[in-house]
Amino acid sequence: MTQKIFIFHANPYSFEDSATKQLREGISVHYLLTDNLKDCQNADGSLGFSPCKDSIPLDQLNALASVPGFYDGEFIMAPAKGQTRLKLSSVRLQKPADSK
Numbered sequence: 001m002t003q004k005i006f007i008f009h010a011n012p013y014s015f016e017d018s019a020t021k022q023l024r025e026g027i028s029v030h031y032l033l034t035d036n037l038k039d040c041q042n043a044d045g046s047l048g049f050s051p052c053k054d055s056i057p058l059d060q061l062n063a064l065a066s067v068p069g070f071y072d073g074e075f076i077m078a079p080a081k082g083q084t085r086l087k088l089s090s091v092r093l094q095k096p097a098d099s100k
Helices: 058-063
Strands: 002-016 023-032 052-056 069-080 083-096
Touching: 002 058, 002 083, 023 058, 023 083, 052 083, 058 083
Parallel strands: none
Antiparallel strands: 002 023, 002 069, 023 052, 069 083
């Protein structure tokens, strides 16, 4: 499933899991589920956007060509603590944030 997103922060990471001794690496991505940053009022009366956070594979680093920026985010169904959830799996730049 593809969704328009606005990525405002991305941070590559790499560390050894102290419990399993496995190497953990990826990119922590903070984003909004929108391609429109204009003022908004939500159905529940709240204002603005709630930030989302996910991790994507480290091989996606080159796809993050302009942060902040507007992207197409590809989401997949993934298991998480006994449940299934939508997880960001890859991104493709649509336009930099400062483009008109």
